[in-house]
Amino acid sequence: MIMRPGQQLLLPANPLFIAFSLLVALGLNMLINMGLWGRAAWVPDLLAVALVFWSVHQPLRVGVGTAFFFGLVMDVHQGALLGQHALAYAALGFLAIAMHRRLLWFPVPNQAIQVLPLFAAAHLLSMLVRAVAGDGFxxxxxxxxxxxxxxxxxxxSVLLLAPQRRAPDPDDNRPL
Incomplete structure (x- = not known):
């Protein structure tokens, strides 16, 4: 694969770390929903960020099925309409996989701008499902x-790629 100039060569992602990071994001989402703000509309969905991140960086390991499963777990946790988060997360996973090759050519701040429409589409889809079920704006x-x-x-990007950035056995005479 051709790499961007200045891009660091990464180690392979550990599947256990991917699973651990998704479970931590799920736990943080659950804690935020039960915390001080409850289910405030402006609170970010950390699980969605982690799912999109891993769908972009590891599309063969984290895909639409994983996103759908975690969406069902979030639906059960929040007592929401069953399938509301599952549909939004599956759409996020699909869109992230569809654009993952193009997205990785941009620097990280530009990637953040590129994923904004994905998150907006997922929230719009979730809001439409709730509107069909009779919930208000x-x-x-x-x-x-x-x-x-x-x-x-x-x-x-900094937190989840940190384990891949270390050298397997560092050496002063080797540039990688």
Missing amino acids: PGWTYLLSPVIESALWPVA
Whole structure:
């Protein structure tokens, strides 16, 4: 694969680390939903950020099926309409896999701008499902959530790629 100039060569991703990071994101999502803000409309969906990140960086390991499963878990946790998060996460997974090759050519701040429409589409899809079920409009603060999720993209890139950036056995005489 041709790499961008200045791009660091990464080690292979550990499947256990991928699973652990997704479970941590799920746990943080559950804690945030039960915390001080409850299910406020502006609160970012950390699990969605992790799912999109791994769908972009490891599309063979984390895909639409994984996203659908975690969406069902979030539906059960929130007591939401069964399939609401599952549909939104599956759409996120599909769109992330569809654009993963193009997205990786951009630097991380530009990637954050590129994933903003993905998060916005997922929130719009979730809102449409709720509207069909008879729920009202959650308010204009709902538009902040995709922006905050997109702003978290560089943080996720630093945290989730950190184990892959270390050298397998560092040596002063080897440039990699």
